[in-house]
Amino acid sequence: TALLHRYHNKRVIVLIDEYDKPVNEAFENDYFKEAIAFLTSAFTGCLKDNPYLEKGLLTGVLRVAKAGYLSGLNNLSVYSLLDPEYADKYGVTESEMQEALGFEGLSSQADAVRGFYDGYDTALPDFRLYNPWSSLNFLAKKRIASYWIETGKTDFIAQAMWSGPTETRETVLQLLKGEQCDVPIEVDLDFQL
Secondary structure, eight states: OHHHHHHHSSOEEEEETTTTHHHHHHHHTTOHHHHHHHHHHHHHHHHTSOTTEEEEEEOOSSOOOSSGGGTTOOSOOOOOTTSTTTGGGSSBOHHHHHHHHHHTTOGGGHHHHHHHHEEEEOSSTTOEEEOHHHHHHHHHHOSOOOGGGGGSOOHHHHHHHHHSOHHHHHHHHHHHTTOOOOOOOOSSOOTTO
């Protein structure tokens, strides 16, 4: 950031996508303590003790915990699809999907697309979002498929099925059968339990 600041003579905006990926990998592969020490130092140096920083943005699947390894960062604001004011910002809305299908000449496939990609609820009642990655891939390839599976490992699904509680196994099997499941969401995940 110091070099960017020196060159542009402006404070820098830092974007960190999938900030939670290294934490999850470290947790799954038994180097969690080492990774947390490194990430604490890196995030603190980049996002807190940085005179060249204008703003920072962390994106990830896991909620930004204001405790644990990110506790040194102050003035954090967390925006989630569980917050009504931001719920429509984390996916493709119905009207956006209909517009995209029309533009691509695929309006006749609206019901099939809705059935396959209209996948998650938000904090807004009766408001659902389409999975962005799968939706964009469908629009590009004109073929319904499970594109999300290409974005990462799925080992954790098998691990959750066979080593988790019976309730977890039953829920995963229900999903694999294409059934709907309602489960509570734990917003503050703590890897150190």
